[in-house]
Amino acid sequence: MKCWIAFWNIVVKDFRTYYLKPPNISWGLIFPLAWTGMFFIKSGRGLESISAILPGVIALSILFGTTSLLAVTVTFEKKNRSFERLLLAPIPLELLMLAKTSGAILFGMFNAFVPVFMAAFLVNLTDVNWFVFVPAVFLISVASTFLGLFIAVAVNEVFEAQTFSNFFRFPMIFLCGLFFPISALPFFLKPLAYALPLTYGADMLHGAIHGGNVLSLSVDLTILAVFCVGLFVACLRNIQRRWIA
Amino acid sequence: MTHYHNDESDIAIKVQGLAKKFGAVQAVASVDFEVNAGELFGFLGPNGAGKTTTINMLTGLARPDAGKIHIGGIDCTQRPRGAQHLIGVVPDESNLYPELSGFDNLCFCAALYGLDKSERQARARELLDTFDLANAAERKFGGYSKGMKRRLTIAAGIIHRPKILFLDEPTSGIDVASARHMRQLIGDLHKSGTTIFLTTHYIDEAERLCDRIAFIMSGRIVRVDSVANLIQPIRQKHVMQIAFENGQGELTGELSEAFPGLNFICHQPGLIQVEGKEPVRVGPLVRFLEDRGAEVSEARKIRPSLEDVFVQITGVGADMMRKEKEKTGGNQ
Numbered sequence: 337m338k339c340w341i342a343f344w345n346i347v348v349k350d351f352r353t354y355y356l357k358p359p360n361i362s363w364g365l366i367f368p369l370a371w372t373g374m375f376f377i378k379s380g381r382g383l384e385s386i387s388a389i390l391p392g393v394i395a396l397s398i399l400f401g402t403t404s405l406l407a408v409t410v411t412f413e414k415k416n417r418s419f420e421r422l423l424l425a426p427i428p429l430e431l432l433m434l435a436k437t438s439g440a441i442l443f444g445m446f447n448a449f450v451p452v453f454m455a456a457f458l459v460n461l462t463d464v465n466w467f468v469f470v471p472a473v474f475l476i477s478v479a480s481t482f483l484g485l486f487i488a489v490a491v492n493e494v495f496e497a498q499t500f501s502n503f504f505r506f507p508m509i510f511l512c513g514l515f516f517p518i519s520a521l522p523f524f525l526k527p528l529a530y531a532l533p534l535t536y537g538a539d540m541l542h543g544a545i546h547g548g549n550v551l552s553l554s555v556d557l558t559i560l561a562v563f564c565v566g567l568f569v570a571c572l573r574n575i576q577r578r579w580i581a
Numbered sequence: 582m583t584h585y586h587n588d589e590s591d592i593a594i595k596v597q598g599l600a601k602k603f604g605a606v607q608a609v610a611s612v613d614f615e616v617n618a619g620e621l622f623g624f625l626g627p628n629g630a631g632k633t634t635t636i637n638m639l640t641g642l643a644r645p646d647a648g649k650i651h652i653g654g655i656d657c658t659q660r661p662r663g664a665q666h667l668i669g670v671v672p673d674e675s676n677l678y679p680e681l682s683g684f685d686n687l688c689f690c691a692a693l694y695g696l697d698k699s700e701r702q703a704r705a706r707e708l709l710d711t712f713d714l715a716n717a718a719e720r721k722f723g724g725y726s727k728g729m730k731r732r733l734t735i736a737a738g739i740i741h742r743p744k745i746l747f748l749d750e751p752t753s754g755i756d757v758a759s760a761r762h763m764r765q766l767i768g769d770l771h772k773s774g775t776t777i778f779l780t781t782h783y784i785d786e787a788e789r790l791c792d793r794i795a796f797i798m799s800g801r802i803v804r805v806d807s808v809a810n811l812i813q814p815i816r817q818k819h820v821m822q823i824a825f826e827n828g829q830g831e832l833t834g835e836l837s838e839a840f841p842g843l844n845f846i847c848h849q850p851g852l853i854q855v856e857g858k859e860p861v862r863v864g865p866l867v868r869f870l871e872d873r874g875a876e877v878s879e880a881r882k883i884r885p886s887l888e889d890v891f892v893q894i895t896g897v898g899a900d901m902m903r904k905e906k907e908k909t910g911g912n913q
Contacts (some may be wrong), residue, residue: 338695343691353680417676421737423642425693426665580644580661 339427344366346422346435352483354409355443363404363557366441367451368397377529385531388548391541392514395534398473400478401447402549406440406484407497414579415494424581429572437481444477467573468553472540479533482567508534513542518550533563589804592651593618593745593776594639599648601800608634610800612648616746616793619769621777623791624807625784627897631800632672632780636747639659640670666694669743672686673750673780675730679723682732686722687740694741699739708736712766728759735766745776752786764790788812788887792875798895810891820883822854822859825875830875840870854883 354360375389413419422432453462483504491497510516511525512534521529529535536556543549549556594616601609609631613643616622626632635653639642639650641661648783650657650665677686684705685772691701712732717725722733725882737867738746751767752760767790781787789809795805798879804811833853846857855861870877 341695345689349678349681349689351677416679417672417674418678420642420670420672420676421690421693424640424668424670426662426695429662466648491795493619549877580642 339431341511342425342427343431343435344436347431347438350409350436350439351442354405355439358406360443362466364397364401364447364559365450367400368393368447368513369454371396372451372454386455387461387546388517388554390451390455391538391545392465394473394541395476395512395514395538396446396509397447398444398476399452399483399508401532402440402444402480403487403501403505404498405443406437406481407491407501408487408494409438409440410488411491411494411497412493415492419579420520423442429575430522432484432577433572436480438487439475439489440481440484441474444480445473446474461545464545468540471557472537472544472560473563474538475557476534476537479537479560479567482564482571484532485571489571489578508532511535512538513550514538533567536560536563584845591618592616592779593620593653595651596635596639596647599635599638599650601631601638601643601645602646607646609638612797612800614744614795614802614805616776616778618776619771619774620792621771621779621790623787623794624778624780624797625794625891626797627785627895630797632797633749633858634800634813635797636749636778636780640668640747641665645778645805666741667744669741669746671735671736671738671746671748671751671797673753675727675734677722677734677737680721682719682721683725683729684711684718686733689741690737703740704740712736723803728755728775731755731759731763732766735763738827739770739775743775745772745778748777750781751779752781752783752822760786772827783877784888784891785886794887796891796894798897806892808887812887813883815885815889815893817858818885819860820880820885821866822879822883823855823857823863823865823866823870823877824855824879825851825870825877827874827876832875834875836866836869840866 337546371393372386372389377392412421420518421428422436425432427435452461484501487500487504488497491500508514511521511529512518512532512533513529514550518529518535536551536559539549539551540553540556543553543556592615594614596614597608599612600607612631612635614622624632624635634643638645639652639657641657641664644661645658648658649845653667655664655667657664667822679688681689687705688701689707691704696704706715706718708836709718712735714729714732714736717729722730725733731754735751737750738748746768752763755763764786767777767779769788779787779791793805793807794811798802831913833847836843836845836853836855842857843857846854846856848854861882867877867880
């Protein structure tokens, strides 16, 4: 019970201190809007292209929203040593890091629904399979957040976190089947595409929105869940190795 | 509240053979000591001596390479986070959340230890009163003065009523009045039965507050004893300081030859410290100096302090230690 009081208060504190700040809310709104506009204009095919580009825009909104904020907030707290307060608290490290990442996961899910909300005014979304869509959004948020945590633990400065994030994020835009099908990639890049978690999340979203998934949804779901667990375990190991060394 | 040489159950902190290496640097080497329950234990040493590394290992923020740590009877080598509920930590930098108010910072820290809402709010108000911060309770921590930040950081360290409190440089970088207030609060905590592990660069502060002191140099404990035992041998000396102008030649050498029962140390030009086993007679010394062209401006008796013991044991001047600390952030 005491651990959950700590857990809940860490989440609430992070929301108050970081995620509900006006600049971050506007980032959560403007960023998906910009991606949607950019790909909509680029497609040149009119309103019918929206459902095709929606999975990619949703995935990117989550990816950029979570990795940016988590990498910055954790690095910032580590830098000003307030993170030590959390490490000194009598709660298991696993629970502490889940609390620290929960805010970013929820923020990522909020980011995901911004393009959906906008698309709802332009196209018919009644065919969307929400039972697949919501778990996909959740798992992409979790995987992206843990990727952000992995980056935050690996660096010392806030600016390093941003540049290091881009090292992972930008290749994913082109390699994960968000806007260009993986089948269209050169053969030597295909293995790399399947080594990235967002590939499976994007495939689930394609399946949920217009039924265009390549892999079976259960395979996507399983592999994405494995990525989430693997990234979290790697983050915990890095924290033990670098911060409690 | 002070107990010495008690059984295992009265030992709050027990450290055996503690060692830690960073690359080629041996930060802490085979450190042993015990802190009794209810004791105020000072941990003194110059910068880089291994104080912070030792505290980090004791509080679970660093893993020792070798050795054993028991806190409140819990083997922290086996369970590094096992004693977290027993300890409070006040780091050398105020590390609360600048965006939160003083009250919210305390409530948040209390929540980390599982206090429920009504309990943490009551405790936060109580501590804001105790630390004279009630008027600033709703102001953001980022806007506090250094002294206020330090006080709130200590309040945050004891919000959960820890049995053992680690205080790292509690008065560093704050004004004289705030430092005095802080020392009074530390004394009150000690009287209430809290075991306190204190590191400080201000040796007079350690002398005033601590029951026992450990001196650490280059990662090794060079002496652990009660303040009274540390000072006793040096208190038997009689020390006098003579200030003068226009002295010529190597005066300390000439003085040593002329007054063989006395020891002369020149700390800086125009200032000589005289030490003897018997009370020092100032008249012959002044006449001797004036015969050699010196104009004596002041001669005063010095009461030897822990600072002299520290200099004797570590070979590091206390002034040097203060300056080092000021360079790294403190400015008292």
